[in-house]
Amino acid sequence: MARAAVRPVSPAAGVPGGPDGSGSGKRGGADKILTKASKRRRRTNILTAAAAVLVILLGAGVVGGTYFFDSVDFEEPTAEAQTTQLLASDNKTVLASLGQFNRSIVPDGSINPLIKLAVVSAEDKGFYKHNGIDMKGIARAAWNNFTGGEVQGASTITQQYAKYATKRKEITYNVKLREAVIARKMEDVYSKDQILGRYLNSVYFGRGAYGVEAAVKAYFGTNRSALTPVGTKGAITAGEAAILAAVIKQPEPTATHKGYDPQNNPTDALDRWRYTVGNMAELALPSGMAEAGVPAGISPPTAYPKTWIRWDADKCSTTCGNNKPSAKIVKYVKRELRDMDISDAELNQGGLQIRTTINPEVQSLAEKAANGKSKKSPLNDMDSTYKSALVAINPTNGRVLAYYGGPDAASWDYAGPNYKDDGKTFVGGGRPPGSTFKIYTLLAALSDGYGMDTIWNSELKKVNGGGKISNSGREGGSLKCPTPRACTLEVSVEQSYNFTFYWLADKLGPEKVIEMAHKAGIQLIGDPETTARYDLNKLSEDELKSKGYGREVGFGQYAVTALDHANGVATIANDGMYIKAHFVRSVSQRDPKTGKFVAVKNTGEKIKPQRAFSADVAAAAQNVMQKIPGINGISLDGGRKAIGKTGTWEFTGKGGKDGDNGDAWMVGGTREIVASVWIGREKQNKKTNQMDLLPIYKYGTKPMNGGSTPGKIWKMFLDSASDAIKAENKPFLPNTTAFVDPNKKGNGEEPPPPPVVTPPQNNPICQIFPQQCQNNGNGGNGNGGNNGNGGNNGGNGTPGITLPAVPGGDNGNDINGGGGGQTDGNVDTPN
Known part of the structure; x- marks a missing residue:
């Protein structure tokens, strides 16, 4: 806000003569060279100026004129636009700021009185004596204007505020006189303290700071405040107050002057500071000043304070934090505020302080784990086409502790x-969750009475003449089941077999699976045929059924968001x-x-x-999900108990090959913090300007799955975040089968009973060394010695020992035993 200050008189223009001319730019010799016409014009200007001054001083025609005075309306100034700050859960860390102006309105009576004194000293020494109008200043400005100077106005604080309040930027005689009338009327409506307080809350101090509270923080640090009482720790001192007051005259550089910010113009800033301090001493220091609330006994400062801080001109002022990953939560905050009957208009007006659920330390750890630019992230060595998401929630209260949806x-x-x-207009979001969605199919099945021991057939084809159910190449003898037609629900969860969940969705109906997912926390789900998303809160049961979701919903074909999945x-x-996130x-x-x-x-x-589902159902789900982190080699440190589920969805775009994945997930957590992690990949097409999806790999061309990179991010985050919040290692519920309906059966076949193995008794070696005849294998029987070790050295059995031929005995001639394990002996990682 520019104040009405008298600028230096400009040199005379249009004067004849060159460098050696006696009248070159000097008013003292002008009479000798002025023409008769110019003399007449000058006399006219002087007489006009004198008449204007006389009119103003006598109050006959403008300021004092009843008609003009009454014709100028005074209206209550509109509320100042302020900043709304979104703070982290610590109520200190700024996550984002909303609003056009960096301003925070503070009460008039609570502003540090030394700031008030300094501003009065710098801007209007007679503030507490006049009635809003400085008649001498008006006369001086009028004389200057009519005698060739620039158009000026008067300089009282009340008039400056009147100018600001009327939102008038132009400087004309009529405007300035109207401001004077408004200033006079303000003095009848508000007290001096109220006028000064309103001025301090509106005036611009430079550095992007509007109002005194923002100015204190911009010049002296965010931990300082204009409201801290004099004499207490952190209170603005008289010297610091003078710095703030000194910059008001011209806060920022122009083409002709560098302004009075000490960072930009230390010499002039010091001169202006000395002027202000001198007036402070004259007005109130050290005697005190009751009008301004300044206590007695405060000595005038003698040295320019060194407490002011440097300012980065490129640093944010009204959008601090708005380009950080955490600023993506603004849209959620706005929606929640609308539900609290706080309109967008009220939010934009500002002045609110919103404490969010985001834990600043946990947020930082989420960014380190999921942001590929972080050196410690498992994504760090991958190119920028890889995208990721991580959302963490406290399950006991629904508070979102961390939210990462991208780097900015x-x-x-x-x-x-x-x-x-x-x-308000939805444009997209969410990806197919793959096998991680099986947790909702599992919950629906358990709630319907299916037990973990129900048996399912992997060889059945899809309904209605459909083909084979995709199972990521795991079938037949590679299944960790007694036979391909006898896989239990429990093993199907652990190993993430698709067929079991296809048939569960068939028995339950796809809608029941989606309804359970909705009860648990899924709000949006993808359309079966298009890229649209449906808000499950707005779909009736019939409408949901009409969408035509297939049985593939059982193993995660339809898109969901990481936020919903974490919930x-x-x-x-x-x-x-x-509990809603x-x-x-x-x-x-x-x-x-x-x-x-x-x-x-x-x-x-x-x-x-x-209550979304029973505690018994939750216990059974927790029991089997606790095994999954260990199966995938991502158990949490220190034996911390955690549930989890991995998942992938196949890549179907151009450029991929058979077996490629397009989405990889890991979801799960502890009693105190859960997280969902997603990784995908896309690249902008220069021809279409659209984003093309790409396949994801973990090393070279090996397809990425949920237990690999997403699992590493999940583990890295949960280990560090659990330590950060000092989480206890709380156990989950003990397993139970109380919910099981014995009439609920799967579609598989009962496996044949295991063969009864009796150690041979006619072999003398067995009588001398009985341990040599025991069955030590895990994967089946070898041909002779019963010492098979789980298949191709992939299990944990004791290798078979080939015994020497003994009359009447059987020789063990297969050291590898029965099949069943992996050929490379590695941990099997389900999808």
């Missing part, structure tokens, strides 16, 4: 829904109690009297647990 705020959000600029896993970890903990605004932030009525989090 402006890019596509891979963790949640994306909207147009209006914030679903949180419900399992919370023993079947659903949310981002807002509290909403506050300044009390106009005390200046302290107080809660806005009817706002804040409302935690309402709802």
Whole structure:
């Protein structure tokens, strides 16, 4: 905000003569060279100026004129636009700022009185004596304007605020006189302290700071405040107050002057500071000043304070944090505020302080784990086409602790829904969850009475003349089942076999699986045929059924978001109690009297647990899901108990090959923190300007699966985040079968009973060395010695020992024993 200050008189223009001419730019010799016409014009200007001054001083025609005075309306100035800050759960860390102006309105009566004194000293020494109008200043400005100087106005604080309040930028005589009338009327409506407070809350101090509170933080640090009482720790001192007051005259550089910010112009800043301090001493220091609330006994400063901080001109002022990954939560905050009856207009007006659920330390750990630019991230050595998402939730209260959907705020959000600029029109979000979605099919089956020991057939083809059920190449003898037609539900979960979940979706109906997913926390799900997403809160049962979801829903064909998926896993970890994931903990605004932030009525989090499925069902699901991190080699450190599920979805775009994956997931967590992790890949097509999906690999051309890179990110994050929040190693529920309906059967065949193996008694070697005849294998019987070791050295059995021929005995002639393990002996990683 520019103040009305008298600028230096410009040199005379149009004067004849050159460098040696006696009248070159000097008013003293002008009479000798002025023509008669120019003399007449000058006399006219002088008389006009004198008349104007006389009119103003006498109050006959303008300021004092009744008609003009009454014709100028005074209206209550509109509320100042402020900044709304989104803070982390620590109520200190700024995650994002909303609003056009970096301003925070503070109560008039609570502003440090030394700041008030300094501003009065710098801008208007007679503030507490005049009635809003400086008649001498008006006369001086009028004389200057009519005698060839630039158009000027007067300089009282009340008039400066009147100019600001009327939103007038031009400087004309009529405008300046109207401002004077408004200033006079303001003095009848507001007290001096109110006018000064309003001025301090509106004036621009440079460095992007509007108002005194923002200015204090911009010049002296975010831990300082204009509201800290004089004499207490952190309070603005008289010298610091003078720095703030000194910059108001011209906060930023122009073409003709560098301004009074000490960083830009230390010499002039010091001169202006000395002027301000001198006036402070004259007005109130050390005697005190009751009008300004300045206590007695404060000595005038003698040295320019060194406490001011340097300012980065490229640093944010109104959008601090807005380009960080955490700023992607703004859209969720806005939606939650609307539900609290805080409109977008109220939010844009600013002045709110919103405490979010984001834990700043956990957020940082999420970014380190999931951001490929982080040196410690498992994605660090992969190219920029790889995209990732990570969302972490506290299952006991639904608070989102960390949210990573991409490296900055402006890019596509891979963790949640994306909207147009209006914030309401959905444009996309979510990816096929693959086998991680089996947890909801499992919950639906258990809730319907199916037990973990129900048996399922891998050889049945799809219904309605369909083909083979894809099972990632694992079939026949490679299945970890007694026979291909006898796989239990428990083993199917552990090994992530697709066929079991296809047939469960067939028996239950796809809608029942989706309904269970919705109860657990899934809000959006992809359309079976298009890229559309459906809000499950708005679909009736009949509408859902009409969409035509197939049985493939049982193993994750249809897109969901990482946020929803984390919420679903949180419900399992919370023993079947659903609590909606949310981002807002509290909403506050300044009390106009005390200046302290107080809660806005009817706002804040409302935690309402709802039973999604029984605790017995949750216990059974927890029991089998606790095995999965270990199976995939990503158990948490220190034996910390955790549930989990891996998943992938095949790549179907151009350029891929058979067996490639396009999406890889790992979801799960502990009693205190759960996380969903997704990895995909895309690249912008220069011809179409669209994003082309690409296959994902872990090393070279080996397809990435959920237990590999996503699993490493998941483990890295949960290990560090659990330590950060000092999480206890809480156990999950003990397993139970109380929910099982014995009439619920699978479609498999009962496996044949295992053969009874009796050690041979007619071999003398067995009588001398009985341990040589024991069955030590894990994968079946060798041809003779019963010492098979699980198949091609992949299991843990004791290798068979070829015994010497003994009359009447059988020779063990197969040291590898029965099949069943992997040929390379590695840990099997399900999809």
